[in-house]
Each structure stands twice: as C-alpha cells, then as structure tokens.
Amino acid sequence: MLQYDLNIFSPKEFEEFSRDLLQAKLGVFIESFTAGKDEGIDFKFSAEKGDVIIQSKRNKNFSLLLRNLKKEVPKIEKLAPQSYIITTSVGLTPKNKKVIKDLFTPYIKSTEDIYGKDDLLNILAQNEKIEEKYYKLWIGSTRILKKVLQSKPYYSSFELKDLHSKIKLYVQNESFFISLKILREHQYIIISGIPGIGKTTLAEVLIYHYLSFDYEPVYLNGGISDEYLYLNDNKKQIFWFDDFLGKNFFDNKNGVRDVEIIIKFIKEIRKAPNKLLILTTRENVLNQAKEIHEIFKIENIEAAKSIIDISIYTRLIRAKILYNHLFHGGVHQEYLNNLIENENYEVLINHVNYNPRIIETIIKQKIWNSCPPSNFFKVTKSFFDNPQSVWLHSFENTINRFSQYTLLILFTLPSPVLIDDLETATESFFLNNLILGINYDPIQFLKSIRELENTFINVVMGLESRPNVLREQNGIEGWDTRDPNIDIEGKIFIKYQNPSIYDFLFNYLFNKEKLIGYLVNSLIFIEQFYTSFSGQKTNGKIGLNQILINKIAARLLQIEINLNSCKVNMINIDHIQHTYQNNKPFYIFLNYLYNHFSSHNKDIEGFIYRNFRTELRVGEGVYSSAYIDLLGKLDLTRFKVNEDKIFDNFLNHSFDVTDLNLSSFEKFELIFPYKYQQFIKSNRFSNVINKKVTEALRIYVGGVIFVNKVRDYKIKLEYITKKFSINLEEYLEKVNSTLDNIYSSEIHYNEDDVDIEEEIERIQEEEIKIKQEIKDEMMITDLFNSLRE
Incomplete structure (x- = not known):
C-alpha cells in the first residue's frame, strides 16, 4: 500500500x-x-x-x-x-x-x-x-519527490518543501490532459500563454507525472546548444526548456542557427521512442519568432502547441486557485474574514487582470503584514488593478536603497550570474556613483542578498565545472584544451526568482535617463553592454538616446583593457548539475556593438576595430558564427589579412568533423571569393577534413556509441562529399554498418497506462454534471465559507 x-x-x-x-x-x-x-x-x-x-x-x-x-x-x-x-x-x-x-x-x-x-x-x-482522479496524491508522493531530488536537474526552487508547496497549490484542469495527449502524439509540446498564466507550473506537473513512469528529467537551462551531451539512448528522458525563446532571442545575430538547432533537436526527440521534450514560451514571443523565422512555419512545430489561455480558467478553477493560495499561504484569519465578507473574493475571481502570478506574489510577499485587516481586500484588489504594482510595492516599500540598486544592477547582468560577479558589479556601481551617497560595503552586500532572496532572487549552488564529456567517456583524459572552461565548482549563483521581475525592472527603468546613466557609468562586464541596453528600439531591451550612447562609449574607453566576462552556463548530465564559464564571448560582444551602437558613435566604432582579431584564437571557436558575421561587415583594408591562416585557424577550432561549423565556413566565399575557391581545392583543405573525419570515426564509431552523434557524422560526411567533392566512401560504409547494428538492437519502450482520452472525457462530463446539478456560484460560496473559523 x-x-x-x-x-x-x-x-x-x-x-x-x-x-x-x-x-x-x-x-x-x-x-x-x-x-x-x-x-x-x-x-x-x-x-x-x-x-x-x-x-x-x-x-x-x-x-x-x-x-x-x-x-x-x-x-x-x-x-x-x-x-x-x-x-x-x-x-x-x-x-x-x-x-x-x-x-x-x-x-x-x-x-x-x-x-x-x-x-x-x-x-x-x-x-x-x-487514485487517478486525485492527482495531488500520487504526483506529490514521497517516492516521486525523492526521485526529483535524486536526479538534481533543478536548482534551489526545487527543494522538497517547495515541490510539496507547488503541488498543494496546483488546480488540475483540462490543459493537463490535453498536454499529455499532445506529448503522446508528438513526443514534444510547446506550452505557450501570457506571463504568469501557469506555463511553468504545467510543465513541472507534466514532468512529475512522467517521473512516475521512470523518466529522467533534464532541465535545459543553458539552452539546447549542448543537448547532445546528455541524450542517452538507453534511458527514458524528458527534457524541459523553459522560456526557450528567451529575451535575447531576437537580438542574436545567430538567430537562424539557434532556430535550426531547436528544430533539429525536436526531430531527434521524435526519432527516439523513449524521449520527450517540453518547451515553454510566451505566446507573443512565439508569434514574433514565426514572423522572423520562416522555418517555424515550414516545419509546423505548432502542431504540438498547447495554449494556456485565461479562458481555460473557469470561474470555479479561478476560485480554487485563489482558495488554495489563501488556505496554504498562512494568511491570518482576520484578513481572510475581510476577503470573505460581502463575498469580496468574487471581485478578484472576475477581475479582468486575473492572473495566478498576481495571487502567488501577494501571498509570497505577505502583503497583509503591511496593511490592517480592514484594508486587506482593498490592497489586494489594487494589485489586480495594476499588476506591476505588486513588484513596485515590494521594491519601494520592503527593501532598502542598497538592495534596490543591487537589483537594478542585476538587471544589466545575464541570469544566472555568479554572486562574486554581482558583487563586483555592485562595488563598481557605488564607486562610480558617489553622488548617491551610499558607500560600498561587502557586509551590506551580503545582507542585501539575504533581503532579496526568495522574493526577487533565488540563490543557487553550482555543483561542478564541465569536462568534455565525449572525450572523458571514450577514455581520453583531461580537458579539451582548445575550449578551456573556468572551474567554478561550488560557487554561488544568483537568478531571478520569477521571470516577471525582469519585466518589472525593464518598465521601472524605462525613460528614467538619470538612473540608466548611473548604471552605464559603472558597467564592468562585457555582458552588461548587451544584456539589457541597445542603441535602438529593440524587443526586450531599453533603447538609449544619444547622450546615454555617448556614456556607453566613454565607459568602453575607460575600461577597455580590463573588460571581463560574467557569462555562466548550467547543464545537467547524468543526474549532476554542471556549471561552467567559457572564455569571454568577445565576438558576440563586438558584433552587438557594431549592430546596435557603432553607427551612433565613432568612438565605439574605433573600439571595435581596435579589439577585433582577424584570426580565431584558442577557446574562441564556439563563437565562430559571430566572428564570421563581423568579419563580413568590417572594412578589412584596415587590417593585415592572411586568408589562408584565417581558414586554417577556423577549421582547427573544431574538435572533429561533427563539430565543424561548415555553414559559417562557407560564408568565407562571400568575403574572400577567390582565395576561398583556391583553398577548398587544395590538398591542405582535404588533409584537414580527412584528419577530422578520422578523429570522429574513432570516437563515435569506435568508442561509446551515441546514436545522434553517429547520425550527425553520417550527415556531415554526405554533405562534405557532395559540396567539396572529397571522397569519403570508406568512412560512410563504416558509419552505415554501425547504424545498421544499432537499429537491429534498438530498445522499445511501452507508453504509460493512463487513458488520456478517458480522462479528458471524464473531466468534460464532470464539468457538465456540475453545471447541471450544482451551480458554480454555490460551489464557490461553499469553498470560501470553509475558510471561516
């Protein structure tokens, strides 16, 4: 039992x-x-x-x-x-x-x-x-919760206590079973909707459901660029990429490549009988992505989309969500009485701005501690009337000035960020803005972090840095020295507690030129120049006027020789959370400056030319697309260019042929058409290709078999043979033989036993029955009357 x-x-x-x-x-x-x-x-x-x-x-x-x-x-x-x-x-x-x-x-x-x-x-x-009907029981059972904790694909928000709390608050509705049906049919799902509607919660509940069928959860916090590191053919795996079209998606000049990676990963998931993928995004962002990237329409990825619209929240579901938060939220009885009297809760349930996140935030911030019981309903309603005021109230009334500025500095940084880097940026802010009358103090900084934690930020721990997994699993010792990572094992990271906090900070800073000027005066990491600011109107970024752009230029010149990166990536491999930092993404930085600022200020243009290197160096191969893009835009007569050396360095930055970015390499034809044609016909080029093909064969066919990598290997070989007329028949035969052996022994997995169609039908029938036998109004009244002492 x-x-x-x-x-x-x-x-x-x-x-x-x-x-x-x-x-x-x-x-x-x-x-x-x-x-x-x-x-x-x-x-x-x-x-x-x-x-x-x-x-x-x-x-x-x-x-x-x-x-x-x-x-x-x-x-x-x-x-x-x-x-x-x-x-x-x-x-x-x-x-x-x-x-x-x-x-x-x-x-x-x-x-x-x-x-x-x-x-x-x-x-x-x-x-x-x-048992199936009362999902809270089995989805929140000790067995499932322990399985989540043992897999450790999440951060501190996924501690046992928090898991239990989320399940207590969740109100099951038709979207849960519709989503299960979509996952069964397509093996992936895109959950979309407005901010705060419950996309992440639905994704989490779906994951907990599949944990009961022995799926391993993998949280793709850092994106899908490293997805093949943790695809495991012999395991049931469910991947989750929250906010997969994140705030920087439309400003990334490699956006087309990112889209192609996402599409490719979806296809890989659908090929495997034991893999599932959950993607969440805001509906307006998905619509913008479709307009910009035609491939979204061509591939029809929306065939597996589930929109969480406020319309799915019937009055009864809205009431249950509000009730659950009030009951489990520790609201004092005298405040509950104020909400219940005259059926004031009806105003909230029917409010045009009804949103679960507003309720969640009110409870989490314990708004009742700042108002008398007689005003609880009035204050609560004001947050519904103006949702931004939820965060504004807390920002202006519950944290001190030091913490307010710390949060604004976090807005300029990528998320997650090392607490050490946030502290460095905070120290720089106060040292460069003495006019504010606040002295930097490391003790005060730590107090500030504690004050912001769980309301505005989450404090999480990075477990270890990332080795080159493919090299390690195939008996190759050490790190890949051509892509060194900075070891940040055991470090503490800061991330937003809630995605709407970034939106709030964006709206708070918008048009506050003086305050933005203070932030610009203190920028110290390269990511701060492009995470939140732009020289033009751009989706998700604050557009700067000419005065502020000139401040950007002055700051660049001031710290030119001391610029560092604070970019952090987190991935999950074999139940372990890995955290790492790449070499600073300088080409992405320069590319962004060129596209967003250089036309407005000659000093910024000069900065770009001084810092651009025509040849890739150790550790920079991962940014090859940004490098090529910028190389094609700059006036190369201002550099001493050696085309052959540029080609060699570019090719040598890939570990093997599957890692070779040929689509970027082919852009050299537009930049150096004559030299490019000479190079690809030379023995020099064919020798490099053969070397990388041989290295890949040894790893992906001769060592531990990764089916997706073998497939990639085959596709690359076929493409190279066709595009560059290099004979690779010998290698293709070995690859085809390996794939044949894999497919002949392929493992098949049974689907879970939940009858989704029956569950959807049951819910629909139950709702009809409720409407016929008992009016929703009576049930809602019943619900809130139970809150009375």
Missing part, C-alpha cells in the same frame, strides 16, 4: 476525497452539504433504519483532531442520527479509535465507522480510478 500525505489536500478537497472513497466502499450515493452551514453534517445518506451522517476532519495530529471533534458532540446529540461516521487525515491507533467512539456513543456503532488515514489508503488501493 502506497503511503500518501492526506494533508496535501485542503479541508474541502479532503471532504470530497472522503466522500468518493465511502461511496465506493459502501456502494451508496452520499449527499453533500454546503460548508459553514452543516451544523455537524458534511455528508449524509439514508439507510434502512434512518439517516447516516458523515463528517470529515483534516488535521495534523490526533490532539488537534480530538479538540475539534469535542466541538461536534453537542451538534450530533441535537441531530441524533441513526449512525455517525468519521473520516480523518490522521493515522489512528486502536486506542485513538476507542476514545473517539466513546466520545460519540451511541451514534458511532463500531470503530469500523471511524476511518483513519490507513483505512482510507486501504480503500484507495482498491479503487484505482479514485
């Missing part, structure tokens, strides 16, 4: 759970009554000798249960039923049951009429349909 925590239910949910179990156990229809008006009756049914009354009690321990039951004795004596039944979430001993029976003599005929936790779970084990 599985051990479930019945206190994961609210009192009303536990009542319904008890009713369904007793109906199944006793084979009778049990009549329900409105909360707050039961006079000792939660449920009732008629027996041969008279009425049987049932009461359900959700309590944490026996002493609390007994205290509440004693209050019911006068009511039961007045009702004088033929029989009285009690259900409770508390585990009961035989002695406990005897105490309760004696309390309600002669109405409780036997201790068998007292159903403790173990009794209810015993009935549940015999009624699988009820």
Whole structure:
C-alpha cells in the first residue's frame, strides 16, 4: 500500500476525497452539504433504519483532531442520527479509535465507522480510478519527490518543501490532459500563454507525472546548444526548456542557427521512442519568432502547441486557485474574514487582470503584514488593478536603497550570474556613483542578498565545472584544451526568482535617463553592454538616446583593457548539475556593438576595430558564427589579412568533423571569393577534413556509441562529399554498418497506462454534471465559507 500525505489536500478537497472513497466502499450515493452551514453534517445518506451522517476532519495530529471533534458532540446529540461516521487525515491507533467512539456513543456503532488515514489508503488501493482522479496524491508522493531530488536537474526552487508547496497549490484542469495527449502524439509540446498564466507550473506537473513512469528529467537551462551531451539512448528522458525563446532571442545575430538547432533537436526527440521534450514560451514571443523565422512555419512545430489561455480558467478553477493560495499561504484569519465578507473574493475571481502570478506574489510577499485587516481586500484588489504594482510595492516599500540598486544592477547582468560577479558589479556601481551617497560595503552586500532572496532572487549552488564529456567517456583524459572552461565548482549563483521581475525592472527603468546613466557609468562586464541596453528600439531591451550612447562609449574607453566576462552556463548530465564559464564571448560582444551602437558613435566604432582579431584564437571557436558575421561587415583594408591562416585557424577550432561549423565556413566565399575557391581545392583543405573525419570515426564509431552523434557524422560526411567533392566512401560504409547494428538492437519502450482520452472525457462530463446539478456560484460560496473559523 502506497503511503500518501492526506494533508496535501485542503479541508474541502479532503471532504470530497472522503466522500468518493465511502461511496465506493459502501456502494451508496452520499449527499453533500454546503460548508459553514452543516451544523455537524458534511455528508449524509439514508439507510434502512434512518439517516447516516458523515463528517470529515483534516488535521495534523490526533490532539488537534480530538479538540475539534469535542466541538461536534453537542451538534450530533441535537441531530441524533441513526449512525455517525468519521473520516480523518490522521493515522489512528486502536486506542485513538476507542476514545473517539466513546466520545460519540451511541451514534458511532463500531470503530469500523471511524476511518483513519490507513483505512482510507486501504480503500484507495482498491479503487484505482479514485487514485487517478486525485492527482495531488500520487504526483506529490514521497517516492516521486525523492526521485526529483535524486536526479538534481533543478536548482534551489526545487527543494522538497517547495515541490510539496507547488503541488498543494496546483488546480488540475483540462490543459493537463490535453498536454499529455499532445506529448503522446508528438513526443514534444510547446506550452505557450501570457506571463504568469501557469506555463511553468504545467510543465513541472507534466514532468512529475512522467517521473512516475521512470523518466529522467533534464532541465535545459543553458539552452539546447549542448543537448547532445546528455541524450542517452538507453534511458527514458524528458527534457524541459523553459522560456526557450528567451529575451535575447531576437537580438542574436545567430538567430537562424539557434532556430535550426531547436528544430533539429525536436526531430531527434521524435526519432527516439523513449524521449520527450517540453518547451515553454510566451505566446507573443512565439508569434514574433514565426514572423522572423520562416522555418517555424515550414516545419509546423505548432502542431504540438498547447495554449494556456485565461479562458481555460473557469470561474470555479479561478476560485480554487485563489482558495488554495489563501488556505496554504498562512494568511491570518482576520484578513481572510475581510476577503470573505460581502463575498469580496468574487471581485478578484472576475477581475479582468486575473492572473495566478498576481495571487502567488501577494501571498509570497505577505502583503497583509503591511496593511490592517480592514484594508486587506482593498490592497489586494489594487494589485489586480495594476499588476506591476505588486513588484513596485515590494521594491519601494520592503527593501532598502542598497538592495534596490543591487537589483537594478542585476538587471544589466545575464541570469544566472555568479554572486562574486554581482558583487563586483555592485562595488563598481557605488564607486562610480558617489553622488548617491551610499558607500560600498561587502557586509551590506551580503545582507542585501539575504533581503532579496526568495522574493526577487533565488540563490543557487553550482555543483561542478564541465569536462568534455565525449572525450572523458571514450577514455581520453583531461580537458579539451582548445575550449578551456573556468572551474567554478561550488560557487554561488544568483537568478531571478520569477521571470516577471525582469519585466518589472525593464518598465521601472524605462525613460528614467538619470538612473540608466548611473548604471552605464559603472558597467564592468562585457555582458552588461548587451544584456539589457541597445542603441535602438529593440524587443526586450531599453533603447538609449544619444547622450546615454555617448556614456556607453566613454565607459568602453575607460575600461577597455580590463573588460571581463560574467557569462555562466548550467547543464545537467547524468543526474549532476554542471556549471561552467567559457572564455569571454568577445565576438558576440563586438558584433552587438557594431549592430546596435557603432553607427551612433565613432568612438565605439574605433573600439571595435581596435579589439577585433582577424584570426580565431584558442577557446574562441564556439563563437565562430559571430566572428564570421563581423568579419563580413568590417572594412578589412584596415587590417593585415592572411586568408589562408584565417581558414586554417577556423577549421582547427573544431574538435572533429561533427563539430565543424561548415555553414559559417562557407560564408568565407562571400568575403574572400577567390582565395576561398583556391583553398577548398587544395590538398591542405582535404588533409584537414580527412584528419577530422578520422578523429570522429574513432570516437563515435569506435568508442561509446551515441546514436545522434553517429547520425550527425553520417550527415556531415554526405554533405562534405557532395559540396567539396572529397571522397569519403570508406568512412560512410563504416558509419552505415554501425547504424545498421544499432537499429537491429534498438530498445522499445511501452507508453504509460493512463487513458488520456478517458480522462479528458471524464473531466468534460464532470464539468457538465456540475453545471447541471450544482451551480458554480454555490460551489464557490461553499469553498470560501470553509475558510471561516
């Protein structure tokens, strides 16, 4: 018998759970009554000798249960039923049951009429349909939660306590089963919708569901660029890429390549019978991506899209979401009373700006601590009237000035960022803006982090830096010295607690020229110049006027020789969270300056020409696309150019042929047409290609087999043969032989046993039944009446 925590239910949910179990156990229809008006009756049914009354009690321990039951004795004596039944979430001993029976003599005929936790779970084990219906039980079970923690693909927000809290708050609706159906049909899903509508929550619940079917979760926080490092053919895996069209998507000049990577990864997922992929994005961002990148339309990736629209939240679902947050949020009773009186909650449920994130934020920030009980509804409604005011209130009233500026500095940095780098940027801010009258203090900085944590930011731990996994798994010792990573094992990172915080900071800073000027005066990392600012109107960036652009130029010149990177990447490989920093992405930085600032300021243009190197150096191969783009834009007569050396260096920055960025290499034809044609016909070029083909063959065919890598290898060989007329037939034969062997022994996995069609039909029928038999208004009133003491 599985051990479930019945206190994961609210009192009303536990009542319904008890009713369904007793109906199944006793084979009778049990009549329900409105909360707050039961006079000792939660449920009732008629027996041969008279009425049987049932009461359900959700309590944490026996002493609390007994205290509440004693209050019911006068009511039961007045009702004088033929029989009285009690259900409770508390585990009961035989002695406990005897105490309760004696309390309600002669109405409780036997201790068998007292159903403790173990009794209810015993009935549940015999009624699988009820177990499936009450998803909070199995999705929040200890077994599943431990599995999440053991896999460690998430950060601190996914600690056991937080997991449990999220499941308590979740209100299941039709989108859950529709999404399951889409995943079954397509093996991937794009969950879209407006900010705060519940996209991430739905994704998390879907992941928890598949954990119960032995899927390993992989969180693609750093993007899909390294996806093949943790694809494992022999494991069931479910990948999650939250906000996959992130805020920098449209400003990335390699955007087309990013789109192609996403499309390619989706195709890889669909080829594997034991892989699933969940992508979340804001609907308006997805629409913009479709307009810019035609391939989204061509590939029809929206065939597997599930839109979470506010319309799916019926009044009843809205009410349950609000109720769950209030019940589990620790709101004091006098404040709840203010919300319940005159049915004030109806205004919130029906509000045009209703959004689960507003409710979540109000509860998380404990707004009731800053207003009297009589104003709780009024203050809560004001946050619905102006959603930005949720963060504005906390920003202006709950944190000190040092913390306010620390948060604004975080806005200029990528997320996540090392706490050490945030501290460096914060120190630079105060040292370069003495006019603010705040001195930098490392102790105050740490106090500030503690103040911001869990409200505005999350503090997370990076476990270890990333070795070259393919080299390590094939017996090649050490690190890939051509792509060295900075070891940041055990370091602390800072990230936004909620995506809407970035939106708030964006809107807060917008048009505040003086405040933006303070930030620009102190920029110290290259990412700060392009994470949030632009020299023109750009999606998700603050457009700077000429005065501020000139400040950007002055700051660049001031710190030119001391520029560093703070870019951090996090990936999950084999249950371990890996954290690493690449060499500074200087070509991306220069490319951004060229596209967004250089036309507005000659000093910025001069900075670009002084710092651009015509030949790639160690560790810079990962930025080859940005390098080629910039090479094609600059006036090369201002450089001493050696084309052959440029070609050689570019090719030598790939580890093997599968890592070779041929699409970027072919752009050299537009920049150096004559030299390019000479080079690709030379023995020099064919020798380099053969060397890289041989190296790939040794690893991907001769070592540990990665099916996706072998496929990539084959595609690359076929392309090179066709494009450059190099004979690679010998290698293709070995690859085809390897693939044949893999396919002949391919492992097949069974799908889970949940009948999705039946569940969707059940929910639809249940909703119709509710509308026919009980008006939603009565259920909502019932729900909130249960919050009364």
